[in-house]
Amino acid sequence: MSHEIVSPLPGLFYRKPGPGKDNFVEVGDAVEAGQTIGLIEIMKQFTEVRSEVAGTVAEFRIDDNGMVNPGDVVAVIE
Incomplete structure (x- = not known):
């Protein structure tokens, strides 16, 4: 079963905690x-x-x- 992770607010989505760092996942x-x-x-x-x-x-x-808006699906977890 899959679960969608949605954005709670608008803004820029970053997969890293900071420049030069590895992605969270x-x-x-x-x-x-x-x-x-x-x-x-x-x-x-x-x-x-x-x-x-x-x-x-x-x-x-x-x-x-990437830009996100509230309710946009950011990622899918299986």
Whole structure:
């Protein structure tokens, strides 16, 4: 069963905690419930995007540095 992780707010989606850092997770990685998979920045404020379920990252639907709107699907966890 798949679970969609949706953006809670508008902004820029980042898969890394900062420039030169590794991505929080990659497609195929196992994640735990509550684990951070990315960040959304709006006006220099950063909000963590977390998986609500344990599973495997099946895909990202928003590119790194991509714009998101509230309700947009960021990633899918299987």
